Amino acid sequence: MSEQELTIPRVLARAADADPGAEAVVDGAVRVTYAELRERVREVVAAFTAAGVRPGDRIAIWAPNGLRWIVTAIGAASAGVAMVPLNTRYKGEEARRPLAKSGARMLFVVDGFLGIDYPALLGLDPATGTVPELPDLEAVVTFNGGERPGVTSWEAFTGRGAEVPVEDVAARMAAVRPDDIADILFTSGSTGVPKGVLSTHEQNLRTFEAWAGRTGLRRGDRYLIVNPMFHTFGYKAGVLACLLRGATMVLQDVFQPEETLRLIEAERINVLPGPPTIYTSLLESPDRAERDLSSLRLAVTGAADVPIALVRRMRAELFPQVVTAYGLTESTGTVTVCSVDDDDEIIANTSGHAIENVEVVVVDGKGEPVPAGTDGEIHVRGYNVMRGYLDDPDATAEAIRDGWLVTGDRGRLDEHGNLTITGRSKEMFTVGGFNVYPAEIENVLLRHDAVVESGVTGIPDERLGEVARAYVRVRAGRSVTADELIAHCRERLANFKVPREVVFVEDLPKSAAGKVQRAALKDL
Structure with missing residues (x-):
């Protein structure tokens, strides 16, 4: 690819021009060709323009794999807007951190996925239609639900874009540059404090052009995207790699x-x-x-x-x-x-x-x-x-x-x-393909009034590869059971982060500086 082609809207245009009738996305009973995908993306670019979302702004997606997830993500990139994906298993506090840090102006959700009311989980006040802890968040759009206070339907969001001239949409897509930030993926690292990783259009496309070449992904392939698209594996090695090759994306949400x-x-x-x-x-x-x-x-x-x-x-x-x-x-x-x-x-x-x-x-x-x-x-x-x-x-x-x-x-x-x-x-350790950072779990455990200190490590698991085990020292004069601590974590953490085991200890191995030595926990 030439340097001028290293933007996501240009890669989409190339795929649509090369084989407009080829299936781009299969999402349940819905089938969309590459030509139709391009038109849906243009509708989203127009909708962002109508909503006053400017190049350089950020929007977030907190939803499972789906056609509208893809259209929104590519639409954001095609409008010069950075996309912030959120893990669908996050609890409200976990989701608010990257939303606050990124200053996301819009959030896209699915109502009722896994029985969860995502706007309510986030802390949306139905009286005001706002999330008090997120002053930058101007709108929540639901991919599958209707209008309610603070929540806009997908149809209402895209409908506003009908007033934007086609020429303005085309000009906005053409204005995207290879070094524009395309996405911000948050990773907690060793501290448990979310950090937003900035990646550009050029970085994404060059990296996954190389990935596709090495793995042998090719035009006409039918690629089952079961890896969640809020993760690099699902979005970049999935959606972007398929765009680069003109492959068909077949989606599975769970x-x-x-x-x-x-x-x-x-x-x-x-x-x-x-x-x-x-x-x-x-x-x-x-x-x-x-x-x-x-x-x-x-x-x-x-x-x-x-x-x-x-x-x-x-x-x-x-x-x-x-x-x-x-x-x-x-x-x-x-x-x-x-x-x-x-x-x-x-x-x-x-x-x-x-x-x-x-x-x-x-x-x-x-x-x-x-x-x-x-x-x-x-x-x-x-x-x-x-x-x-x-x-x-x-x-x-x-x-x-x-x-x-x-x-x-x-x-x-x-x-x-x-x-x-x-x-x-x-x-870090990995649970079923998801990265888990001990510090984040330890911080949650310490919020229980019976826990004085804790250490977390990964242990082998036949099905998931690894799961979390917590080593806990209980406060003098207090008592707590393993089940109580696991329930405490389950209320505050995504399922894959919750310890499967709790081991009570009299002390934890520490360095000379008093820091818990997690590598030595397994020797206890």
Whole structure:
């Protein structure tokens, strides 16, 4: 792609011009071609214009995978507006933090997903139609519901755009530049305090053009997007990669093995990326033998250690091609990717080599590169390194040093440049493909009046890869049960963050400075 093409509206236009009648999105009974997708995106650009949302503003999406999620995200990018996706499992407090930090002017939700009233969970005051803690938030738009105080329907939102001249919409889309911020994905990091990662159009498109080339995604593929689109894996390696290749996006809002198997057969799915837990569930499903899965060609996985036995079984029973990769939000989602031609051992034991025009080094404690096969800290340099953290120059300077992204992950390179991950980023662990940060859970535990201090770590789980275990020291003279603490966390945290186990201890391992040493918790 030329530099002028490195914007999301231009990539959409290219896909629509190349094959306007090709299916772009399948969302349940709704089927949309690339030509129709472009028209729907233009309607959203017009609606943002009518609503007074200007280039450089931010909007947020707090909803499951769906056609309107895609149209809103691409519409925002095509209007020069940065999109902030929110995890659908967030509770109100968790969602308010990135909304406040980003200053999002509009929020898009689905009413009743998983039985949740998202505006009410956010703290919307029905009397005033506002969220007192979010003064920048001017409107909440529901993808699927009707009008009520403080909530606008999708039809009313898009209807306002009918008054905007077509020429103005086209001019606005043409004005988007490759170095404009396209999205802000929030990651808590080791502190549990949300930090917004700034990524541009050019970074997203160059990174996932490289990803698509390495994995072998191609025009005409039918890609099942079951990874949530609020995550890099679902949005960037899903929606944007499909736009770049002109592939069909088949959507599933919540992973359920039986429904996934049905969709694979009914929609003749070729490509199904996801964390290892998805493939384990599909392989073990009693419904698998009843479905025709012969269309499957490609799996792309990562986000957890991938057992070589699983890779071999996936290749033998589901996919001719299996690929593994490594990345983080601060690297626009991708650093290294295996090739579809690599053997089982390389795919299962490494995360492949760096994508084109990106450098990876492994360094010692002094920042000096170490020999092949030696463990150290992973540093990354290239076009995929984030522009920085939103309004946080200190955190940005800590993360990016002399142009190198300090990942906090540990690993080693082999003589061919393939990277093996040996440690988690800043004590993070992964639950079913979702990143979990101990500090955030510990902060919630400390809000219980019986807890004096706690430490959290990940422990192996057959289904999810890892789950949280909390080690808790109880305040003198107080008593509390494990079930009570788990319930306390469940009220305040997304399900995947809630500890599955609580271990009561008399003391926690600490450094000389008095900091809890999470790495030593498992030895208790």
